[in-house]
Amino acid sequence: MTTKQKLKEAAMRLFGEKGYDGTALSEIAKEVGVKTPAIYAFYENKEDLFMTVFREAMDSYNTYVQELSGEKKKLGAKESLRRVLARQYEFYQRHREESVLVLRYVVFPPVFLKETIEQAFLNSDGLLTSIIEQFILQGMEEGSIPDQSLQPLVDAFLNVMDGLAMQYFYYTSKEVYERKLNHAFDTFWNGVSS
Amino acid sequence: MTTKQKLKEAAMRLFGEKGYDGTALSEIAKEVGVKTPAIYAFYENKEDLFMTVFREAMDSYNTYVQELSGEKKKLGAKESLRRVLARQYEFYQRHREESVLVLRYVVFPPVFLKETIEQAFLNSDGLLTSIIEQFILQGMEEGSIPDQSLQPLVDAFLNVMDGLAMQYFYYTSKEVYERKLNHAFDTFWNGVSS
Amino acid sequence: MTTKQKLKEAAMRLFGEKGYDGTALSEIAKEVGVKTPAIYAFYENKEDLFMTVFREAMDSYNTYVQELSGEKKKLGAKESLRRVLARQYEFYQRHREESVLVLRYVVFPPVFLKETIEQAFLNSDGLLTSIIEQFILQGMEEGSIPDQSLQPLVDAFLNVMDGLAMQYFYYTSKEVYERKLNHAFDTFWNGVSS
Amino acid sequence: MTTKQKLKEAAMRLFGEKGYDGTALSEIAKEVGVKTPAIYAFYENKEDLFMTVFREAMDSYNTYVQELSGEKKKLGAKESLRRVLARQYEFYQRHREESVLVLRYVVFPPVFLKETIEQAFLNSDGLLTSIIEQFILQGMEEGSIPDQSLQPLVDAFLNVMDGLAMQYFYYTSKEVYERKLNHAFDTFWNGVSS
DNA sequence: GATGAATGAGCATTCATTCAT
DNA sequence: CATGAATGAATGCTCATTCAT
Incomplete structure (x- = not known):
């Protein structure tokens, strides 16, 4: 290399x-x-190295997330949504360094990055939102999710994802994390499907 | 001063x-x-100043959370749980500096703090867990929550809290944040109470 | 100190x-x-140190030159003009460091100083010009200098001064320098007074 | 190239x-x-590049000056001397880079060059001196310059040249410079010829 | 309590130079 | 000839810390 x-x-x-x-x-x-x-x-300098590395990590995360949308038809809505969490988890595990970097600097950007990062984050957030929307709509079409307005469900799901993101970095135990993931998702799905 | x-x-x-x-x-x-x-x-030195300040912020947060448990009987379980989120939100708003500090260093502790912080965090986490447990038990007693095992619900609620914690720091708009808070809680409660 | x-x-x-x-x-x-x-x-930094030092040297030179004008009445024009050269020479000898600095950076200013220095130089140059003018006028009043337009004589005298400035820094021998000074002035005066 | x-x-x-x-x-x-x-x-290295370039500039200047001596018989002494100044001026204009370099490092040589440069300078100075001497002697033969000892006149002329050298680099205006040149020379010639 | 003076350690960065390709 | 990669040495500068006052 x-x-x-x-x-x-x-x-x-x-x-x-x-x-x-x-x-x-x-x-x-x-x-x-x-x-x-x-x-x-x-x-060119430290900032350049950092930015290169950060951008790459961000892109890597975005790509990972984006790949979810290609698979929407194969599975039911429930499984698709669960897969989103699983995939996020998979990314954390396979690309731990990238994950830490992205999380760290999205939440606590250094002054010289604030703007760039907010841009990148909104981008990524919008992408993710539209993917979640599709899955939820699919659920309504399938009948597994009762008809209702979309945003509350999307917000709730994104909240689950964010919670799991944080927890990944302070619960080091695989078992605990997977338990939390399942419990969070099950409760979410319960709330959404009833 | x-x-x-x-x-x-x-x-x-x-x-x-x-x-x-x-x-x-x-x-x-x-x-x-x-x-x-x-x-x-x-x-004594920079580290001492930091530790003093960090401990104080952590204590401030813990105290805030702890005060919730004194009020359990006055409200129904649903309202009590919603109040937990409201109170966390209130803390973020009233003590923004402390919040940022606690969140930042719980998730990304500097090497020399890792151990101390993990200790403190587990402490705080345990406290919060037991409070949530009480409210959920109360809900079961009241009948607003069907009988079931406790941990999944606690895990789910804590996940909602963590998600909201992160979101507070990257969604700067009050309206957006409050919407997200309500949607997350409503879906949670829907999932829990059905 | x-x-x-x-x-x-x-x-x-x-x-x-x-x-x-x-x-x-x-x-x-x-x-x-x-x-x-x-x-x-x-x-504050290297530039600040340099500027402080440079400004002080420049001021020191200007003050030295300015002091000449106070003495105009006591001597004849010829002696006054010769004294200007003597005084410049004296400054070089007594404040060698300041001289070198001023000369060096007036002729070859670093980029970041170009403007400041040009300003300062024009200032100093104007001052000197008016002093020389006074002495030459005095010479005309006294009759030691025939009536004629002023500028040629001023230009010529300033040129003598500039030449001596340069020569001071590459002829290290006192004798040689003093000889050159005298010869330059005598020829100048010869040209002016005839 | x-x-x-x-x-x-x-x-x-x-x-x-x-x-x-x-x-x-x-x-x-x-x-x-x-x-x-x-x-x-x-x-070979930076110093070598510098020295090559410096030597070339110095040679270029010397050659330029030397060429004056070939023309001595064609003109009267006054015109010949004026031509020396004109030629120096011409050199500055046509070879501005070389001029700056030569002037800069003759007056302010870096430590590692001091000796070499002093050598080169004395050489060049000697050359110039003998040319000036010839022209002045010619003037005496022609009767345009009264008989007198040579050195004062040579010194005075070299002083005029040095003054004009300096001024070329801090008076950027062509008109001003040419005025100064004429005034300096006229006064000199006045002083010399009377 | 507070400060001015000073320092050791360290940092990002630049630069002349080397060397294998 | 020319370059990419690499380095040793140095530079301006910052910072936590000490200490006498």
Whole structure:
């Protein structure tokens, strides 16, 4: 793997773990086995490295989420919605570094990123919203969800997702997390389908 | 107000907004109208100042939550649970700085705080759990919640709370947030009570 | 003498000798017997230190020049003009560091100083011009200088001064310099008075 | 034009404008449209590039001056001397970059150049002196200059030249400069011929 | 309590230079 | 010839911290 790629990965992990200000370029370089100035052969400066890495993580998350919409017809609404949570969980597990980074900086953006990130977040949020809407509409068509206005259900589901996002990062136990995921979803579905 | 108090407040806000590493003692001092070394008259060092401030924020949050349990008998279970969310929201609004700080460092603790914070969090979490349990039991006694095992409902409710916590910090609009809060709770209660 | 003062003097000499870019703050600090960051207790940054020092040198030169005009009546025009050169020479000798600095940066200003310096130079130049004018007028009144238009003589005298300024810095020998000064002035006066 | 030649020209301009320490090799390379290490194919290091360029500028100036001596018989002494100034002026205009460089580093040589430059300067100065001497002697033979010792007149003329050199770099206006040149020379000639 | 002076440690960044390709 | 990758050395600057006053 190229030095540039390795720098990106080290940066991803360290920026995620210790934050932008808490991560020295020298640490990133050291992890890659290179001296600090070598970074400047690939990135303009610390901010550039961070932004590159952050954008990539964000894109990776968005792509992951977007792929859900391709599968809508195969499953019932309930299973589709559960799959959304499962997929989010899968992303956290397979791309832990990206997840941490995205979550961290979406909730606590450094000043110089605030605007860019809000933009990116609204984008991603809108995408997700429309996917959820489709699944819920599907549920109404199927009859598994009674006819009612859409927004409350979408809001509730997004709330479940956000709650699970936070919990993923402070409940380290797989079992506990999966239990919480199931309980949250079951209660949600109960509320939606009755 | 004493310098010490003023330092605590400035530190609270700045540590919350810009993070531990992103906040220089000189900034805190400047906000208070004092030179940096003056801080050392009250706090051993940066870490000490941070810990003091963090602990206080955490305590403030815990106290706020704890006060809920005193009121259990006056209201029905549904209203009591809704009040929990309302109270959390109230805390965010009245003590925005404390909220940001607690949320930020519970989810992303700096290395030197990891252990302390996990302890504190488990504590707070346990407290909250038992309060929620009581309200749900009350609901079962009242008949507003069908008999069933407790944990799923508690997990679901805590998840609603966590979701709302995150959302408070990235949806800045009051109206949007309140809508999301109501929709999340209504769906939860629908799922729980049916 | 205070550290601040000592810093200024070291900066004056080093900036004059080795230029702005050729002088590291660490050198200045070292000469004063202090570590580099101590500089920041007194000056905002390198540019600030330089500007302070430069402005002071410029002021010092201007003051020196200005003092000439107070003495006009005591001497004949010829002696007064010769005294201007003598006084400039005296300034170079007594304030060698200031001289070098002023000359260096008036002729070769760094980009960030161009404007400020041009301003300061025009100021100083105007001052000097009017002093020379007075002495020449005095010469005409006395009859030592034939009536004629002023500007050619002023231009010629200022040119003598500029030439001597340059020569001071590349002819290190006192004797040679003084000879050149006398020859230049004598020829000038010959040209002016005939 | 060859890369080597282009490098020399870029170096000439940049070293003249911003000084040796203020000019990065990368800037020079960028102006030529080449990467920094390419420079090392032609020059041993920065110093070598600088010295090459400086020597060339110095030679160019010397050659220019030397060419004056070939023409001595065609004109009267006065016109010949005026031509020296005109030619110097012409050189400044046609070879502005070279002029700046020569002037800058003759007056303010960097440490590593001091010796070389003093040598070169004395050489050039001697050359110029002997040319001026010839013209003045010619004037005496012609009778346009009264018999007298040579040195004062040579010194005075060189002073005029030096003054004009300095002024060329801080009076940007062509008209002003030409006026100053004429006034300086006329006064000089007046002084010399009477 | 509070401050001015000072510092050690560290950081982002620049730059001249090297070397394999 | 020219470049990409890499580095050692240095630079300006920041920051937490100390200490005498």
